[in-house]
Amino acid sequence: MEIxxxxxxxxxxxxxxxxxxxDVALELFSEKGWxxxxxxxxxxxxxxxxxxxxxxxxxxxDLLLAVFERHGFKxxxxxxxxxxxxxxxxxxxLEVARAYFKLLDRKHRLVRIFVREAMTNPNLxxxxxxQCNDTVNLLARYLAARVAAGELRxxxxxxxxxxxxxxxxxxxxxxxxxxxxxxxxxxxxEGINN
Amino acid sequence: MEIxxxxxxxxxxxxxxxxxxxDVALELFSEKGWxxxxxxxxxxxxxxxxxxxxxxxxxxxDLLLAVFERHGFKxxxxxxxxxxxxxxxxxxxLEVARAYFKLLDRKHRLVRIFVREAMTNPNLxxxxxxQCNDTVNLLARYLAARVAAGELRxxxxxxxxxxxxxxxxxxxxxxxxxxxxxxxxxxxxEGINN
Amino acid sequence: MEIxxxxxxxxxxxxxxxxxxxDVALELFSEKGWxxxxxxxxxxxxxxxxxxxxxxxxxxxDLLLAVFERHGFKxxxxxxxxxxxxxxxxxxxLEVARAYFKLLDRKHRLVRIFVREAMTNPNLxxxxxxQCNDTVNLLARYLAARVAAGELRxxxxxxxxxxxxxxxxxxxxxxxxxxxxxxxxxxxxEGINN
Amino acid sequence: MEIxxxxxxxxxxxxxxxxxxxDVALELFSEKGWxxxxxxxxxxxxxxxxxxxxxxxxxxxDLLLAVFERHGFKxxxxxxxxxxxxxxxxxxxLEVARAYFKLLDRKHRLVRIFVREAMTNPNLxxxxxxQCNDTVNLLARYLAARVAAGELRxxxxxxxxxxxxxxxxxxxxxxxxxxxxxxxxxxxxEGINN
DNA sequence: GATGAATGAGCCTTCATTCAT
DNA sequence: AATGAATGAAGGCTCATTCAT
Numbered sequence: 001m002e003i004x005x006x007x008x009x010x011x012x013x014x015x016x017x018x019x020x021x022x023d024v025a026l027e028l029f030s031e032k033g034w035x036x037x038x039x040x041x042x043x044x045x046x047x048x049x050x051x052x053x054x055x056x057x058x059x060x061x062d063l064l065l066a067v068f069e070r071h072g073f074k075x076x077x078x079x080x081x082x083x084x085x086x087x088x089x090x091x092x093x094l095e096v097a098r099a100y101f102k103l104l105d106r107k108h109r110l111v112r113i114f115v116r117e118a119m120t121n122p123n124l125x126x127x128x129x130x131q132c133n134d135t136v137n138l139l140a141r142y143l144a145a146r147v148a149a150g151e152l153r154x155x156x157x158x159x160x161x162x163x164x165x166x167x168x169x170x171x172x173x174x175x176x177x178x179x180x181x182x183x184x185x186x187x188x189x190e191g192i193n194n
Numbered sequence: 195m196e197i198x199x200x201x202x203x204x205x206x207x208x209x210x211x212x213x214x215x216x217d218v219a220l221e222l223f224s225e226k227g228w229x230x231x232x233x234x235x236x237x238x239x240x241x242x243x244x245x246x247x248x249x250x251x252x253x254x255x256d257l258l259l260a261v262f263e264r265h266g267f268k269x270x271x272x273x274x275x276x277x278x279x280x281x282x283x284x285x286x287x288l289e290v291a292r293a294y295f296k297l298l299d300r301k302h303r304l305v306r307i308f309v310r311e312a313m314t315n316p317n318l319x320x321x322x323x324x325q326c327n328d329t330v331n332l333l334a335r336y337l338a339a340r341v342a343a344g345e346l347r348x349x350x351x352x353x354x355x356x357x358x359x360x361x362x363x364x365x366x367x368x369x370x371x372x373x374x375x376x377x378x379x380x381x382x383x384e385g386i387n388n
Numbered sequence: 389m390e391i392x393x394x395x396x397x398x399x400x401x402x403x404x405x406x407x408x409x410x411d412v413a414l415e416l417f418s419e420k421g422w423x424x425x426x427x428x429x430x431x432x433x434x435x436x437x438x439x440x441x442x443x444x445x446x447x448x449x450d451l452l453l454a455v456f457e458r459h460g461f462k463x464x465x466x467x468x469x470x471x472x473x474x475x476x477x478x479x480x481x482l483e484v485a486r487a488y489f490k491l492l493d494r495k496h497r498l499v500r501i502f503v504r505e506a507m508t509n510p511n512l513x514x515x516x517x518x519q520c521n522d523t524v525n526l527l528a529r530y531l532a533a534r535v536a537a538g539e540l541r542x543x544x545x546x547x548x549x550x551x552x553x554x555x556x557x558x559x560x561x562x563x564x565x566x567x568x569x570x571x572x573x574x575x576x577x578e579g580i581n582n
Numbered sequence: 583m584e585i586x587x588x589x590x591x592x593x594x595x596x597x598x599x600x601x602x603x604x605d606v607a608l609e610l611f612s613e614k615g616w617x618x619x620x621x622x623x624x625x626x627x628x629x630x631x632x633x634x635x636x637x638x639x640x641x642x643x644d645l646l647l648a649v650f651e652r653h654g655f656k657x658x659x660x661x662x663x664x665x666x667x668x669x670x671x672x673x674x675x676l677e678v679a680r681a682y683f684k685l686l687d688r689k690h691r692l693v694r695i696f697v698r699e700a701m702t703n704p705n706l707x708x709x710x711x712x713q714c715n716d717t718v719n720l721l722a723r724y725l726a727a728r729v730a731a732g733e734l735r736x737x738x739x740x741x742x743x744x745x746x747x748x749x750x751x752x753x754x755x756x757x758x759x760x761x762x763x764x765x766x767x768x769x770x771x772e773g774i775n776n
Numbered sequence: 777g778a779t780g781a782a783t784g785a786g787c788c789t790t791c792a793t794t795c796a797t
Numbered sequence: 798a799a800t801g802a803a804t805g806a807a808g809g810c811t812c813a814t815t816c817a818t
Contacts, residue, residue, distance in 0.1 A: 009818090010779085010780080010781085010818075013781085014780085014781070017781080017782095033314055035229065038807075038808060038809080039808080039809060039810080040807090040808080040809095043784095048782075048783085049782060049783045049784055050783090050784070050785095050809090050810085051782075051783060051784065051785095051810085051811080051812080052781075052782055052783075053810095054809095054810065054811075055780085055781065055782075056781095059809090059810090060808095060809065060810090089386075090387075112313040112314070113313070115309065115310075115313055116309075116310050116311075116313035116314060119306040119307070119309055119310035120227055120306070120310060128368070129368045129369055132364065132368050133368070143386070150388065151387075151388060152386050152387060152388055153384075153386060153387065153388040155377075155380075155381060155384075155386055156377040156380075156381065158377075159361075159374060159377040159378055159381050160381050160386050162361045162364070162365070162378075163357050163361055163378065163381055163382070166360045166361040166363075166364035166365075167353075167356045167357055167360040167361065169360075169364060170326065170356070170360035170363060170364065171356070171360075174322070174323045174326050174327070175323055180350075180352075180353060183349075183350040183352075183353040184353055184356075184357065186349075186350075187349060187350065187353050187354050187357055187382075187385070188357070188381075188385065188386060189385050189386060189387045190347075190349075190385040190387055191381070191382065191383050191384040191385025191386075191387075192283075192337070192346050192347060192349055192354050192382060192383060192385075193284075193346060193347065193383045193384055193385075194344065194345060194346055194347040204798095207798095208798085211798090232790075232791055232792080233791075233792060233793080234790095234791075234792095237801095242799075242800085243799060243800040243801055244792090244793090244800085244801070245793085245794080245795085245799070245800060245801065245802095246798080246799055246800075247793095248792095248793070248794080249798070249799080253792075253793080254791095254792065254793095398777095401777095402777085405777090421702055423617065426811075426812055426813080427812075427813060427814080428811095428812075428813095431780095436778075436779085437778060437779040437780055438779085438780070438813090438814090439778070439779060439780065439781095439814085439815080439816085440777080440778055440779075441814095442813095442814070442815080443777070443778080447813075447814080448812095448813065448814095477774075478775075500701040500702070501701070503697065503698075503701055504697075504698050504701035504702060505698075507694040507695070507697055507698035508615055508694070508698060516756070517756045517757055520752065520756045521756070531774070538776065539776060540774050540775060540776055541772075541774060541775065541776040543765075543768075543769060543772075543774055544762075544765040544768075544769065546762075546765075547749075547762060547765040547766055547769050548769050548774045550749045550752070550753070550766075551745050551749055551766065551769055551770070554748045554749040554751075554752040554753075555741075555744045555745055555748040555749065557748075557752060558714065558744070558748035558751060558752065559744070559748075562710070562711045562714045562715070563711055568741060571737075571738040571740075571741040572741055572744075572745065574737075574738075575737060575738065575741050575742050575745055575770075575773070576745070576769075576773065576774060577773050577774060577775045578735075578737075578773040578775055579769070579770065579771050579772040579773025579774075579775075580671075580725070580734050580735060580737055580739075580742045580770060580771060580773075581672075581734060581735065581771045581772055581773075582732065582733060582734055582735040591797090592797075592800085592801080592802085595802085596801085596802070599802080599803095620786075620787060620788080621787080621788065621789080622786090622787080622788095625805095630803075630804085631803060631804045631805055631806095632788090632789085632804090632805070632806095633789085633790080633791080633803075633804060633805065633806095634802075634803055634804075635789095636788095636789070636790075637801085637802065637803075638802095641788090641789090642787095642788070642789090778818100779816105779817100779818080780816100780817105780818100781815105781816095781817095781818105782814105782815085782816090782817105783812105783813105783814085783815080783816105784812100784814105785811105785812100785813105786810105786811090786812100787809105787810090787811085788808105788809100788810100789807105789808090789809100790806105790807090790808085791804105791805100791806100791807100792804100792806105793803105793804085793805105794802105794803085794804080795800105795801100795802095795803090795804105796800100796801105796802090796803105797799100797800080797801100797802105
């Protein structure tokens with residue numbers, strides 16, 4: 001006699017369908033960009049009627065937002081950083097740098113859409129800033145731990161975290177290579193002063 | 195056989211008109227973005243007929259390229275960096291950082307269009323990478339000079355230049371404040387190692 | 389063999405539900421017009437699923453018809469006219485005019501939907517003509533009674549009834565004021581000839 | 583050497599084209615109603631591209647407005663009323679009534695669109711009220727003249743004008759016949775009082 | 777009875793671009 | 798050089814209606 005099960009079969013199916021539509025969108029957006037992907041394209045690729053998208057999403061923009069909602073980088077980076085808290089920065093930073101760079105590479109096209117639309121769409125801009133800050137903070141906390149551990153000298157760890165992650169993003173965006181990451185970490189550790 | 199003798203009066207006028215159209219475009223693109231500015235908008239703002247744009251530019255994309263052709267940052271930065279070759283990095287870097295940040299701020303909306311379209315348009319991407327590299331190289335050469343002068347220790351100055359400029363770009367893009375630049379420079383100079 | 393014995397409880401509930409849906413429709417149609425009210429809107433406002441409407445009504449037009457089925461003006465006007473049969477037209481006509489005008493005002497938005505859709509939809513046109521004629525006839529019969537009573541001179545009472553009601557409808561539709569009704573009645577009574 | 587002739591050939595052609603598009607619209611709107619006529623329909627019927635409509639009209643609504651701009655009834659009625667100023671109302675009113683009725687009949691479908699959209703669209707409502715008032719005023723002035731001439735007794739001629747025109751409109755809208763107009767005029771002249 | 781996922785045709789509108797004048 | 802009328806494809810979105818559950 002349970003009238004309101006917590007998730008009915010139908011709800012499940014609906015949720016699955018929603019997920020499927022997002023996946024289709026991720027695919028096409030990555031290939032052709034957000035603006036160059038029409039709802040009709042999406043519908044065809046998903047094997048559904050165009051109208052259905054408006055059953056699950058308010059907007060084409062809403063759909064874009066939903067795509068990013070499911071594809072944050074934070075979780076993936078945490079997997080690299082969290083286990084490293086006890087290990088020295090001299091080792092860890094290079095690993096993190098490489099992992100981050102590789103992550104960006106893997107999500108290459110999605111990143112570009114993200115950045116692109118963030119330049120224009122306030123909602124997306126907010127998320128993109130959040131995303132960047134999350135990454136910075138994740139690393140900053142680790143660095144602070146290493147300061148506390150006496151490995152690093154006391155300093156503004158927020159900024160040093162930026163000095164690692166921001167160049168990586170820009171390197172990725174401007175076609176730089178992963179080989180340069182060693183220099184990056186070394187410079188960060190030692191500074192350039194004589 | 196000289197078809198193009200010297201610059202005729204007519205050529206001058208044509209060049210002026212072209213420049214004027216670019217200025218109008220700069221204005222509107224900055225306000226509303228490239229994609230949201232129609233040729234008709236431009237024509238109205240410029241007080242000319244829509245068709246005229248196609249005398250001076252191949253198409254709308256060409257116009258966008260022409261806009262950036264005239265508005266590189268390089269020259270402005272050079273004015274700050276060149277006179278500083280003899281002065282110590284400890285002073286100069288902060289000045290440069292601030293100047294760069296301020297420059298980005300001044301051209302705020304144009305930068306966003308630039309980045310945005312670069313994510314999508316190969317031609318623009320090329321220019322945006324160039325632009326970034328120009329900035330990096332400009333600074334790298336100065337840093338190399340300071341290494342040679344014995345102020346800085348020998349290192350990969352390309353990378354240290356990146357570590358100054360890239361965080362600034364990202365800071366600007368993610369709403370950071372100019373107040374953080376001191377930490378940036380200090381970290382770069384001293385490193386974070388104990 | 390009695391399939392429809394008497395009204396079962398279930399029938400009652402169904403009828404109630406039907407009535408409730410009509411009320412919701414009346415509300416929304418009045419607010420936004422028939423064409424601008426979607427089944428989804430109605431469903432939301434009524435707290436039911438869209439599909440349910442198709443259990444109670446053939447289609448959206450049918451629903452519109454059902455709305456007017458329940459909201460004729462005749463009954464309301466009869467209440468004013470019937471008790472007046474013995475009283476003189478010189479008094480009664482002004483009362484009726486005012487009552488009618490007020491009635492239209494009260495149902496302002498519904499009247500507009502009615503008129504609007506009648507211009508296009510033959511079914512509705514029929515009802516609207518009926519409605520108008522009912523009103524005219526109601527009044528015409530009263531006037532005939534007053535002719536019989538010797539108060540009014542013999543004439544085409546159908547037409548005089550029109551000359552009272554039609555200007556009122558038009559007055560209402562074109563933003564006229566109730567203050568003009570006195571002139572209307574006086575003109576009707578006395579004529580304009582010298 | 584006239585640079586700005588008052589109307590160039592091109593302007594003329596443009597104006598003609600505009601007129602042609604309005605004519606097409608009048609045709610189709612009359613046949614199928616405004617809302618049921620798509621821009622595509624109009625374009626096909628006019629042998630032009632859909633986009634061209636937006637060169638000449640802001641909107642689909644604007645187009646509707648333009649249609650009515652060109653098809654007011656006032657001028658036609660004036661032709662009947664103006665020459666009659668010196669003639670007695672006893673003759674003229676019936677002529678006018680018949681002319682008005684015939685006019686409405688001739689523009690039958692257009693009138694319905696007009697009324698229909700006026701119920702919903704504030705801009706059109708305004709014009710429809712104007713139109714009605716123009717007709718009323720035109721007649722009211724004539725009646726006032728006949729009062730001055732001593733033919734009619736002094737009275738509110740605005741209202742008597744309404745009492746002629748409004749029933750005619752309603753008669754037309756509710757399927758009445760022209761035969762009833764005599765009664766109408768007679769009632770108006772003589773009144774119904776004994 | 778009731779739900780709500782799914783359909784799919786259709787609409788208004790925009791806009792880069794062309795071309796006769 | 799300059800105009801602006803004309804094109805026509807494409808796009809986001811709405812919505813009455815159906816039907817499996």
